[in-house]
Amino acid sequence: MQTIWSITRRELNGFFDSLMAYIIIVVFLGLSGFFTWLSANNIFFSGQAQLFGFFGISYWTLFFFIPAITMRSLAEEKKTGTIELLATKPITELQIVLGKWMASWFLIIISLAPTLIYYITLMNLGNVDHGGIWGGYVALILISAVYVAIGVFASSITNNQIVAFILALFISFFFQLLFDVLAPVLPDVLSNLTAYLSFSSHFEIMSRGVFSLDNALYFVSVTMVGITLATASLKRRVWS
Amino acid sequence: MGITVQNLTKEYGAQRAVDDISFEVKTGDIVGFLGPNGAGKSTTMKIITCYLRPTSGTVHLDGYSIDEHPNEVRKRIGYLPENNPLYLEMSIVDYLAYSAELNQVPKSRIQGKIRDMIEMTGLTRERHKLIGELSKGYRQRVGLAQALIHDPDVLILDEPTTGLDPNQIIEIRSLIKEIGKEKTIMLSSHILQEVEATCDRIIIINQGKIAADSTTAELKRRASGAERIKVQIAGTGGSVGDALLGLPAVAAIDRDHDEKDEFWMVDAKPNQPAREQIFKLCVEKNWVLMQMTPVHTSLEDIFRQLTNKNG
Numbered sequence: 001m002q003t004i005w006s007i008t009r010r011e012l013n014g015f016f017d018s019l020m021a022y023i024i025i026v027v028f029l030g031l032s033g034f035f036t037w038l039s040a041n042n043i044f045f046s047g048q049a050q051l052f053g054f055f056g057i058s059y060w061t062l063f064f065f066i067p068a069i070t071m072r073s074l075a076e077e078k079k080t081g082t083i084e085l086l087a088t089k090p091i092t093e094l095q096i097v098l099g100k101w102m103a104s105w106f107l108i109i110i111s112l113a114p115t116l117i118y119y120i121t122l123m124n125l126g127n128v129d130h131g132g133i134w135g136g137y138v139a140l141i142l143i144s145a146v147y148v149a150i151g152v153f154a155s156s157i158t159n160n161q162i163v164a165f166i167l168a169l170f171i172s173f174f175f176q177l178l179f180d181v182l183a184p185v186l187p188d189v190l191s192n193l194t195a196y197l198s199f200s201s202h203f204e205i206m207s208r209g210v211f212s213l214d215n216a217l218y219f220v221s222v223t224m225v226g227i228t229l230a231t232a233s234l235k236r237r238v239w240s
Numbered sequence: 241m242g243i244t245v246q247n248l249t250k251e252y253g254a255q256r257a258v259d260d261i262s263f264e265v266k267t268g269d270i271v272g273f274l275g276p277n278g279a280g281k282s283t284t285m286k287i288i289t290c291y292l293r294p295t296s297g298t299v300h301l302d303g304y305s306i307d308e309h310p311n312e313v314r315k316r317i318g319y320l321p322e323n324n325p326l327y328l329e330m331s332i333v334d335y336l337a338y339s340a341e342l343n344q345v346p347k348s349r350i351q352g353k354i355r356d357m358i359e360m361t362g363l364t365r366e367r368h369k370l371i372g373e374l375s376k377g378y379r380q381r382v383g384l385a386q387a388l389i390h391d392p393d394v395l396i397l398d399e400p401t402t403g404l405d406p407n408q409i410i411e412i413r414s415l416i417k418e419i420g421k422e423k424t425i426m427l428s429s430h431i432l433q434e435v436e437a438t439c440d441r442i443i444i445i446n447q448g449k450i451a452a453d454s455t456t457a458e459l460k461r462r463a464s465g466a467e468r469i470k471v472q473i474a475g476t477g478g479s480v481g482d483a484l485l486g487l488p489a490v491a492a493i494d495r496d497h498d499e500k501d502e503f504w505m506v507d508a509k510p511n512q513p514a515r516e517q518i519f520k521l522c523v524e525k526n527w528v529l530m531q532m533t534p535v536h537t538s539l540e541d542i543f544r545q546l547t548n549k550n551g
């Protein structure tokens with residue numbers, strides 16, 4: 001655990017030293033703020049004290065942002081050769097992947113934190129659906145966990161950051177939209193599977209404030225698959 | 241204990257990078273791993289440090305096998321990979337702290353260790369700089385410091401002086417020698433003088449196989465058996481060459497020249513009084529001997545002999 005935390009801390013420091021963190025925080029806050037409060041379809045338009053607009057836009061913003069955050073994580077180490085130093089330390093590949101994963105995930109959580117101001121503002125505007133808002137936040141955080149795992153995996157199989165970015169986006173797109181689109185046209189068995197794998201239904205349920213273990217389990221297991229694949233792909237070099 | 245390598249083979253697809261090599265490095269030795277580029281030096285080192293897995297064969301370090309206890313092996317090794325990869329955006333102190341943490345140095349000792357390493361590698365004045373701001377020589381010191389921070393028994397250095405200027409090379413070499421008083425060191429190089437200057441023992445590897453494995457002194461002795469002499473005779477004509485070659489102690493000659501003069505490179509047969517015979521020949525023929533210099537046959541020749549044989 002100590003080791004994983006060392007890696008995570010170094011990565012996080014790297015995000016803040018390279019301005020990456022500030023850019024993500026500011027742009028994320030700007031985008032979500034604009035669509036929540038200022039755009040044509042804003043919060044006042046809906047006339048309800050809820051944050052559906054904000055969660056909808058965050059859902060898409062994170063989809064694009066996370067691959068940009070994670071593309072560097074392992075690809076850069078592979079490119080510069082520092083992976084060789086890391087892999088020859090008395091640590092496991094899983095620890096490396098977990099450290100990297102946690103750092104990017106924390107960065108997302110840190111970027112989400114300032115948006116709690118919207119929540120506080122909303123509380124002063126009317127009768128807030130607390131469950132819905134907390135559910136929405138939890139859903140965003142869980143979805144981020146999955147996207148970060150996908151991103152770290154994409155970064156683990158190449159030493160080119162652009163390739164990692166596009167690949168992460170491509171895989172994420174299945175969860176984001178394609179599974180939903182595919183579900184009706186596929187044969188029954190596959191259809192059920194793709195419908196289950198799609199984010200949208202799980203996200204919707206949670207942002208309505210319904211927290212089910214089933215849902216949480218879904219996000220956790222997809223994340224674990226991503227982390228396992230990334231670990232396996234790091235280990236592959238040992239055998240090559 | 242040290243390092244024991246047994247029948248190590250590594251194949252990349254159809255290519256055999258390391259071909260059934262075995263050797264041993266005893267505790268406290270400084271061993272040079274010498275060979276032309278692509279001979280399999282780095283691959284062997286990557287296997288010992290548990291970065292790659294061998295196709296067959298085993299490596300034991302202090303009794304721990306790389307297959308069964310890779311982390312026990314890694315704990316005992318300080319490794320400086322080829323090209324010395326570093327996180328350029330980190331400061332020296334932060335980077336050393338990170339290395340120490342990953343090597344599981346107890347928290348309370350990390351600060352002290354960093355101070356020791358910085359002092360030992362002469363980085364005191366640069367300590368707060370970012371690694372990216374350092375010159376190549378200083379980066380190499382950071383690489384060494386990172387390899388030493390957890391006080392490993394064994395140090396594995398893959399081409400530790402490539403790309404350094406002559407002064408830096410000498411500094412790094414003396415640093416390695418200093419460290420070698422307490423630790424087992426294995427360093428690779430394709431430069432002979434390097435290995436000659438720092439190592440007690442030399443393993444020459446070529447095309448994945450071990451071509452020679454003996455002490456530096458022993459290899460030198462082998463090399464100095466046959467003498468090479470640079471001879472310059474005034475007004476040399478074609479007859480001189482024939483006459484030189486006619487001497488019983490001369491094995492081969494070669495005509496050569498520098499900017500000013502023409503001269504002969506004479507290879508003597510082992511343990512024969514070649515210089516004496518050349519001198520007598522000149523007296524006899526009334527030639528003016530301008531220069532006769534024994535050229536020190538170095539390990540270089542042995543190295544070239546061994547590595548060209550099957551290439």
